[in-house]
Structure formats: C-alpha cells, structure tokens
Amino acid sequence: MxxxxxxxxxxxxxxxxxxxxxxxxxxxxxxxxxxxxxxxxxxxxxxxxxxxxxxxxxxxxxxxxxxxxxxxxxxxxxxxxxxxxxxxxxxxxxxxxxxxxxxxxxxxxxxxxxxxxxxxxxxxxxxxxxxALGMPGATALVGIRERGHVTPGANQTFVVSGAAGACGSLAGQIARLEGAANIVGICGSEEKCRLLMEELGFDHAVNYRTDNVADRLKEACPRGVDSYFDNVGGEISETVIKQMNEGSHVILCGQISVYNKDVPYPPPLPQEVTDILKERNITRERFLIMNYLDKFEESGIQLAKWIQEGKLKVxxxxxxxxxxxxxxxxxxxxxxxxxxxxxxxxxx
Incomplete structure (x- = not known):
C-alpha cells in the first residue's frame, strides 16, 4: 500500500x-x-x-x-x-x-x-x-466583463493592484484584450515591474515599496482612472480611488493587505474615500466568482483560446x-x- x-x-x-x-x-x-x-x-x-x-x-x-x-x-x-x-x-x-x-x-x-x-x-x-483556466482566470475575465465596464475605443485607463499575482497578472492582459487603452499595474518589486511591462504588455508599472504611489499614478494616468481591479485594499487602494473619474468602477476582488487583521470584509474605508465614491458615483461592489458559476465554462474556453493564440501569457x-x-x-x-x-x- x-x-x-x-x-x-x-x-x-x-x-x-x-x-x-x-x-x-x-x-x-x-x-x-x-x-x-x-x-x-x-x-x-x-x-x-x-x-x-x-x-x-x-x-x-x-x-x-x-x-x-x-x-x-x-x-x-x-x-x-x-x-x-x-x-x-x-x-x-x-x-x-x-x-x-x-x-x-x-x-x-x-x-x-x-x-x-x-x-x-x-x-x-x-x-x-x-x-489561468481556473478560479483566478475566471475571476479576472468575468470580473472585468461584469464589473469593469471596459469599452473598446473609449481610451480608458485600467489599474490593477497585486498586478504580478495569480489574478492581477491576468487581469491587466485581459483588460487590454477587452479594449482598455492604458494598463497600469501596481506591484512590490522592480523585477515584477519589468515583468509587467516587458513580458505582459502593461503600459506602466508602479513599485509601491519604493515609489510615491500617488505621484506615479498621476504620471501614468493623466486622464484619471476609469476601472480599478482591486486585489489588495488598504492604503494602496485608497490612493487609487482618489484618482478615479466620475462614473468609474472598482472591481473588488481581494484585500490581501488586511487578511492578517481582525476587520470586517470588505474592510471599511476612511470617510474621505467613502465621500469620494459617493460624490463621483464610483461603483465598488464585492465580486465573487462563485456567484457566476454559470459563466465558468464559457470563460475557460475563451481564456484557453487566448493562451493558445499567444495573446494571454501565464x-x-x-x-x-x-x-x-x-x-x-x-x-x-x-x-x-x-x-x-x-x-x-x-x-x-
């Protein structure tokens, strides 16, 4: 045995x-x-x-x-x-x-x-x-299609935090394939920043450990942020939300920065950020792929096609x-x- x-x-x-x-x-x-x-x-x-x-x-x-x-x-x-x-x-x-x-x-x-x-x-x-053909890939694709409101030809800016991770590294590429014009990734090392730009096709990469995130976002997103794929929460996400446009959208996927803390999920935001969401009519709803299991098979077929065509790198x-x-x-x-x-x- x-x-x-x-x-x-x-x-x-x-x-x-x-x-x-x-x-x-x-x-x-x-x-x-x-x-x-x-x-x-x-x-x-x-x-x-x-x-x-x-x-x-x-x-x-x-x-x-x-x-x-x-x-x-x-x-x-x-x-x-x-x-x-x-x-x-x-x-x-x-x-x-x-x-x-x-x-x-x-x-x-x-x-x-x-x-x-x-x-x-x-x-x-x-x-x-x-x-890529499981939960992270489906979360990225379905999340963007259901909550991201990416419109081809609209010259939109799409920001991803946790951009070199399982979900984030796919989300930035998928946003491009879905029609976003300017893809910005936030990650935690220069090596990851190079990967995002040189291999995965991101337009800009921000190292939150060494860069001033607010200043770098202003440089990378001169027209503001239209969609934000949030994998981390905390101060990084609060900084991004402050630069989001009227009628923009947060895809609330994960909050890894607070998983070690005893706080509700999703964690509460500072009043200043809450006011910005309300004043600018920014949507920020929790996204769970388990609520979209009927789209799981379809998303897997699309993701596999992109991988086979070399359009999505894993x-x-x-x-x-x-x-x-x-x-x-x-x-x-x-x-x-x-x-x-x-x-x-x-x-x-």
Missing amino acids: PRNRRTVLACRPGVNGESRPENFRTEDCGYPVVQDGKVLAKTLFLSVDPYMRCRMNEDTGSHYLSPWQLDHACEGGGVGVVIDSKHKDFHPGDYVETWVWPWQEYSQVSPEGLRKLDPTLFGSRLSLALG KETVVEGIEKTGEAFVSMMKGGNVGKMIVHVADP
Missing part, C-alpha cells in the same frame, strides 16, 4: 497575526479506502491562495468560508488523477479538479463539485486548472513537495510569487 502524507493546520496564527511555516505540519496518515459514490484520487497539484488566511482563524469573517480545523488536513484548489472510483461518472485515469481538495497525497474525494479536465484545453499543463511559481505547501502559502502571502503559486505534489 502506498505511503500517504498530509499537511495539517498545527496552530492558528491569531486574528491579527501573520501566518508562519510553523502553523502547518506534514505527517503520515492512513491510505483511504474508496466508498460507494466516492472517488479515490492521487494529488498532482495544490493551490495556495490569499483567501486561505481567513480559513486559518476560528471565525473566518465570511459566511461562505468555513475555518480549517486544527490537526486536520487543510484544503483548497487541487488537481489530481483518479486511481479508483465507485461513482458512475468518474473512471481511473480521469484528470479532475475541485476547490475543496485536501492537502494530502492520496484522498477520497466527493464527486460534488469535482470537475473533469478536458485535455484539449489543458494539454500537458494541468496546473492551469488552478490558475506565469507560475512552482514549489516541489507536499511538505512545502505551508511554506508556499506563507511565501505567497508575502509576495514571493510571480503569477500563480502552485505546489507540485506528484506526477501522474
């Missing part, structure tokens, strides 16, 4: 604490026996994402997220291959993906929410199911081994990734 290991939540960081590798532990565990109606799968790739920081707290602060339990396997997006199945729709050799995959080498997986992967879309890059940071999953999560929360952070657990 194969060896089986899992990564569990060893201790909580505290509602205002930063996550640390010590919050996780990798240990041996039993090999699952597949039950009627279930699927036994071998884990190939795991996803680590900012929202998981909320799941490390006993109170996640969100009605749609349940907390991870101490000494139990963490879970999130994952890709694997079916080893055994007692469900009529899944067969050994099928490649599958779900948003509730245990951080475990071999797992019994429920068929609810389990998606078969189409080889014609993914080819040999199954990890794309966790990034970046990944890959960490090897299930025992490194906790470290990968902590690194991602500190900006250690370019594009999607992926843990490669095993080959098929």
